Amino acid sequence: MSLDAWIAVGVVLTIFPLMAFSRLGPDIILLGAVIGLMTLGVIDPQQALGGFSNSGLFTVAFMYVLVASIRETGGIDLIIRYVLRRPGSERGALVRLLLPVAALSAFVNNTPVVATYIPAVMSWSRRLRLSPQRLLMPLSFASILGGTITLFGTSTNLVVHGLLLERYPALGMGLLDLAWVGVPVAILGLVYLIVLGPRLLPAHEGVANAFANPREFTIEMEVDPAGVLVDRSVEEAGLRHLQALFLVEIERAGNVVSVVGPGEKLKGGDRLVFAGTSDAAVELQQIRGLIPSQDDTPSLEKAFKERRLVEAVVSSQCQFIGQRIRDGHFRTLYGAAVLAICRGGERVKGNLGQVRLQSADVLLLEARPPFIERHRQSRDFLLISELNGAARPVHEKAPLAWGILLGAVLLAALGVISLLNAAMLGAALALLSGCCSVGAAKRGLDTQVLLTIAASFGVGAALQSSGAAEVIGGGLLTLVAGNPLLLLIGTYVVVALLTELVTNNAAAVIVFPVVMSAAESLGVSPMPYVVAVMFAASASFLTPIGYQTNLMVYGPGGYKVSDFLRLGCGLNVLTGAIALVLIPLVWPF
Incomplete structure (x- = not known):
């Protein structure tokens, strides 16, 4: 390999452990990597900034605005109100919960779906006298499964599709093409959760009892x-x-x-x-x-209009991670006082001022009413919900917001306009109709995800232009003895393992050029490998850090890592096996 190729490989080998084990955000790590690669001359400025002009990135950004309009008008609350009633059994409760969540997540970013459902599920589980631990992890997994059904389902699908169009403009996919594999994966995955979830998950009160x-x-x-x-x-x-x-x-x-x-x-x-x-x-x-x-x-x-009791889940990006609450001046920065801390389903005892915050800690806060809206989109917190607060009333524009989203989906599905145009048109209508304010649209944009995606393109470009992707791809072919099916299995396994440790977008974008080079060397269609990357990047069931929604339910559910392994391991194997059987049938080599 050339010197540039060695540098590119060295940077990638540094990126993955940093994202897995350091407190730095993936956007900061990847932007630093791009700056280093450009400084060393491995990539030029056009390659470094190429991700910021990718159609997949802009489609993701406009979809965030569409999702913000659903959230702001109470559109998800509307679904919850009519679906979560009184089931006859625990498995009946799982059916009522998981089916709508999976369906919503096929067209709406699953993070706000899960964020809206968590407080509703906590309250619902108390009324039904069910343990929230039996419901919250399946809630997260169902949202991930639903995201595999369409190109709109996850940001990773859109980004990988954007990479596909750049490399092979004639191989663009339709909005519902993934459904041939995504629907069977989602259905069998949901059956697994409904049948085995109550057997494999513990039944403790978690945060509800601790507070x-x-x-x-x-x-x-x-x-x-x-x-x-x-x-x-x-x-x-x-x-x-x-x-x-x-x-x-x-x-x-x-x-x-x-x-x-x-x-x-x-x-x-x-x-x-x-x-x-x-x-x-x-x-x-x-x-x-x-x-x-x-x-x-x-x-x-007692109820006072001047104060709110709020539960907040600490994110891995919170600036107070590792600091004592008293030393970090938490109350001064956020205008909220910490009343109690729940960790691993149990309330932390002792002097709160001396407690060092950890990721996924659940804080019971006393705050003024503006705190909730001011910090709802803060990267310091994964989830903020009012304790025992009444459900937010459904706004009269919720049906309009859903109509705009479904209209955009229909236009893209029928091929009338492109995915990017559909998302752009939908976002514009949401703003013009008043379903979403400009401020709410700005807050709804997950800048960390967008920067991570854009920077990942620069790292991927370095692997491609330096020749490292071709060399690594050749090494992969040697390992799989030139067998297209073994290469497909290897691609799925590698991406699925990486996405448990780092962000799914980064894993997909960095592995993409390597796998494409291997497929080109074999002289086979790249499509099965593209789809395998999409599905493997969504297979985040083994750890709480593998996906944002997993971390969101980790604290409120009072889970341990072993709980994710117990339920998620079988789900990973099941969904992987289904995907690897169906992908070559739908997209032959």
Whole structure:
């Protein structure tokens, strides 16, 4: 191999472990790789920036706007309201949950679908007296299975299709072409989840039970009307820097002061709510002017319009990962106070201020009402939902938003216009009709995914232009003895393993040129390998980090990694076997 090829291979071998084990985002790692490759002369500026002009990338971006219009109008809530009623059994509940989710995910990005369903499923499971652990992981897996049915189903399908059009313009696929394999994979995968899910998954209460009793993680005191603390600020009263407690809110005359600042003046009769453990109550009892609260109803169980109790799932990109809550000034940055932390289905005990945050931790937060909308699209949190909040009312424009999406799908499916044009037209109509505001559209764009996709093209171009893809492809042919079917199986297995450790888009885009070079050397059609990359990149069932929706349910469900292996291993084998049997039949070598 040439020096450029060795450099390209070295960069790729560095990228994968970095994405799997470092806290850096995949977009940062891949952009850094592209900058390095361009600086070393392996790729030119046009190749480095080529991903930003790819049709697949823009189709993904416009689809985000269409999905934002569904979310903003309450379109998914509309489906939930009519579907999640009262089933007769646990497997009946799974049928009611999984079938609509898989169908929705075929045309709507599955991340907002799962984000909308999680709080509804948590509430639904309590009413049905079912463990949410039996429902949340199948919810994520069903959304992944549904995404394999159409080109719109996942961003990876659109991106790989964009790569296909660049390399082979005459081999473009129709919107529903994947359904020949995707529908059988989805149906048999859902049957697997419905039949074996209740047997293979544990049944614990998880987050719902951990946050159920506010008395376990809060202490309430009152300001003595005749005491020395009246008219003193929180800072002056010595309540700002307690060792094992922190002041969360003040209940005063039927109202509440949430996220209390150090300058807040105390009044006689104020009811102070502290986050901490009962063991730390001794510290409060030693402060003159504070007396035990006489109210039997915990303040957190009362409804105040000035505050919200919110559950937030920490993402792997949160800037506070590895930091203590107190040291990181969490409350200052987010305007929210941490009341409790749930990890692995159990509430974290001890001094909250000394807890170091981890990815997928579930935080119970006390915040002001604007917090939810302000941070709903923050990369620091995978999911934000109001605790025991009422379902958001269905907006009158929800049917219009669904009509625009279905119209775009129909136009693309019938071949009237291209996928890109259909997504672009749908996004424009969503904005013009008021189904989605410009601000909501901007918030709906997942810039990390878009940058990851664009940068992946630069790395893929380096493998292609340097000749590394051709050499590696030749090595693959030697391993599979020039057998097209063995190459197909090898392609699927490699991409499926990589997507469990790194992002599915990066795995697909970087492996794509290598596999195409191998197929060209064999003199066979590239189509079976293109489709295998699409399906393998979606086969993220083994680990919580393999796919965004897995990480979203990991914390609220109180799962362990072994739970994903127990249910996901069989699903991976089943879906892989079905795909590898059907792909050569639909797209012959």
